[in-house]
Amino acid sequence: MSTDTDATSTAAAHTDGADSCEEQGHTHGYSGDKARLQARLKRIEGQVRGLARMIDEDKYCIDILTQVSATTSGLENVALALLEDHLAHCVVDAARAGSADEKVTEAADAIRRLVKS
Numbered sequence: 001m002s003t004d005t006d007a008t009s010t011a012a013a014h015t016d017g018a019d020s021c022e023e024q025g026h027t028h029g030y031s032g033d034k035a036r037l038q039a040r041l042k043r044i045e046g047q048v049r050g051l052a053r054m055i056d057e058d059k060y061c062i063d064i065l066t067q068v069s070a071t072t073s074g075l076e077n078v079a080l081a082l083l084e085d086h087l088a089h090c091v092v093d094a095a096r097a098g099s100a101d102e103k104v105t106e107a108a109d110a111i112r113r114l115v116k117s
Contacts, residue, residue, distance in 0.1 A: 030085040040078050047071040079114055083107065 030037060048071060054064045087107055094103040 028085070028089065030082055033081065033085065037078060037081065040074060040081075044071055044074040044078070047074065076114070083110060083114070086110070 047067060051064060051067050051071065054067065086103075091100055091103040091107055094100040
């Protein structure tokens with residue numbers, strides 16, 4: 001599992017790629033799905049609060065682990081949706097422009113991080 005420091009440094013390293021996509025006048029692939037993604041994240045946020053409450057109330061450990069699994073699955077689904085949008089939008093646009101190498105590398109790095117977590 002990655003540390004917060006790893007996630008922060010990785011995010012900082014990829015800021016340039018995100019900015020350059022915006023500078024080229026592109027919107028992010030997830031733009032049309034913002035409401036759906038935000039609804040999923042709010043549901044996950046509620047699950048995390050529920051986990052804290054379960055621990056506070058000394059619930060059975062297996063029940064808590066079941067909820068952790070459901071929360072993790074929810075985050076993985078958000079990540080996969082974002083990755084799919086990135087491939088379908090940013091990578092395809094870069095390929096059409098003849099400069100997909102950087103975007104493919106970014107996607108591969110993102111996949112690598114997802115698989116590690």
